[in-house]
Amino acid sequence: QVQLAESGGGSVQAGGSLALSCTASVYTPDCIGWFRQAPGKEREGVAVISPGGGLTAYADSVKGRFTISRDSTKRTVYLQMNSLKPEDSNMYYCARAPAPYGGICSMSPRLFADWGQGTQVTVSS
Numbered sequence: 001q002v003q004l005a006e007s008g009g010g011s012v013q014a015g016g017s018l019a020l021s022c023t024a025s026v027y028t029p030d031c032i033g034w035f036r037q038a039p040g041k042e043r044e045g046v047a048v049i050s051p052g053g054g055l056t057a058y059a060d061s062v063k064g065r066f067t068i069s070r071d072s073t074k075r076t077v078y079l080q081m082n083s084l085k086p087e088d089s090n091m092y093y094c095a096r097a098p099a100p101y102g103g104i105c106s107m108s109p110r111l112f113a114d115w116g117q118g119t120q121v122t123v124s125s
Helices: none
Strands: 004-007 010-013 018-024 031-037 044-049 056-058 066-071 076-081 090-097 119-124
Touching: 004 090, 018 031, 018 090, 018 119, 031 076, 044 066, 044 076, 056 066
Parallel strands: 010 119
Antiparallel strands: 004 018, 018 076, 031 044, 031 090, 044 056, 066 076, 090 119
16 A cells, blocks of 8 residues: 655745645555545645656646656655745645546545545735
């Protein structure tokens, strides 16, 4: 079983930046997604990247501010978060899903498994 571990969360002021990392215990040729969830709310997709790293997708709320990338040699997927807003405050999770034919990964949480424990991001105004 693949284990994913998130790191890099913390507290930052609005307009600041954070970089999250998601490291897999073994190499996995899957879609990797970043998700976030506030207390009492459903988990939502933030960004997803294809196995080769060439295809990415973002939630409308983070387009132009967040960048997802992966380094397969390090078994790590990154989420660079810039121009952070208070509404970005959440627990952030990563998870994996089998890559579909054509390589376009979904951001639907129900398709993903092997969730990490999450890392907290807090943005103050």
